[in-house]
Amino acid sequence: NAGVIQTPRHKVTGKGQEATLWCEPISGHSAVFWYRQTIVQGLEFLTYFRNQAPIDDSGMPKERFSAQMPNQSHSTLKIQSTQPQDSAVYLCASSSTGGTEVFFGKGTRLTVV
Amino acid sequence: AQSVTQPDARVTVSEGASLQLRCKYSSSVTPYLFWYVQYPRQGLQLLLKYYSGDPVVQGVNGFEAEFSKSNSSFHLRKASVHWSDSAVYFCAVSIPGGYKVVFGSGTRLLVSP
Numbered sequence: 001n002a003g004v005i006q007t008p009r010h011k012v013t014g015k016g017q018e019a020t021l022w023c024e025p026i027s028g029h030s031a032v033f034w035y036r037q038t039i040v041q042g043l044e045f046l047t048y049f050r051n052q053a054p055i056d057d058s059g060m061p062k063e064r065f066s067a068q069m070p071n072q073s074h075s076t077l078k079i080q081s082t083q084p085q086d087s088a089v090y091l092c093a094s095s096s097t098g099g100t101e102v103f104f105g106k107g108t109r110l111t112v113v
Numbered sequence: 114a115q116s117v118t119q120p121d122a123r124v125t126v127s128e129g130a131s132l133q134l135r136c137k138y139s140s141s142v143t144p145y146l147f148w149y150v151q152y153p154r155q156g157l158q159l160l161l162k163y164y165s166g167d168p169v170v171q172g173v174n175g176f177e178a179e180f181s182k183s184n185s186s187f188h189l190r191k192a193s194v195h196w197s198d199s200a201v202y203f204c205a206v207s208i209p210g211g212y213k214v215v216f217g218s219g220t221r222l223l224v225s226p
Contacts, residue, residue: 004156031212043203043216050212091156099207101147102214104156 001026004105006092012111013082021077021108023092031097032075034067037089037107046090049075082112115140115206117217125223128196134189134220136178136204146187147205147214148178157203163187164209174198199224 005024013019025032034046036059047057049069060067064082069075079086089109093102116139126132138144145164149157161172168180178189187204204217 006156033214035216042218045213045215048212055212093156097212099145099209099211099214101159101162104149104158106154106156 004092004094004103006090006105006108008108009106010109010111012113015083015112016081019079019082019086019110019112021079021090021092021110023075023077023105024073025075025092025094026103027073029094029096029103031095031102032069033093033095033102034075034077035091035093037091038087043091046077079110082110084112086110087112115144115208115215117204117206117215119202119204119217119220121220122218123221123223125225126194128224128226129193132189132191132194132198132222134202134204134222136187136189136217138185138187138204138206140185140206140208142208143182144206144208146178146180147207148172148176148187148189149203149205149216151201151203151219153200160189160202194222194224196224196226198222 007022032049036044046059047067048055052069064080067077089107091107093104095102118137147162148160151157163170163180201219201221203219207214
């Protein structure tokens with residue numbers, strides 16, 4: 001079991017460019033989460049999928065952020081027109097069922113210059 | 114909605130000393146509780162979890178935590194810390210039957226030689 005896999009580990013984008021982050025959850029896990037981690041805000045919930053369906057995107061900034069889960073083996077987080085304030089570590093996590101222990105990937109560090 | 118408070122942003126202890134990291138939760142029902150650890154440039158890793166039963170739960174690397182319903186607490190303890198325990202520790206809570214795991218702001222532990 002390779003755990004939750006996130007790619008790339010680091011991404012640098014110019015202001016206004018698009019960034020796509022990838023996540024491969026643990027096989028057989030039905031719940032997938034995205035979190036954003038910064039020094040100032042800590043660990044923020046972004047969005048949640050269950051059996052590939054979007055259930056809760058209450059933490060997603062509405063205008064430029066979107067997440068998809070086209071199949072059970074991967075999810076993507078897309079940020080359009082990136083801004084410096086989007087710089088953060090984006091963590092993907094999965095669990096066998098929502099609400100129980102979640103398993104985290106190592107994160108993608110996004111830097112917007 | 115459930116919430117978690119970790120009142121200590123930073124804790125410094127000497128190697129070999131005992132440790133307690135504090136966690137207070139707020140929940141309308143008896144929650145599920147977790148402690149996670151994050152090493153530099155890594156995702157969060159589960160240390161231990163409480164679902165029900167014995168209020169003292171054992172985790173990896175000699176860590177344990179005690180659930181107290183009367184105090185709404187889930188403090189993490191270790192009898193003798195090692196320099197490799199230096200990391201950020203997160204307490205988290207979820208609701209049975211729910212899906213969202215809510216994290217505290219984290220406590221940065223520094224173990225001095």
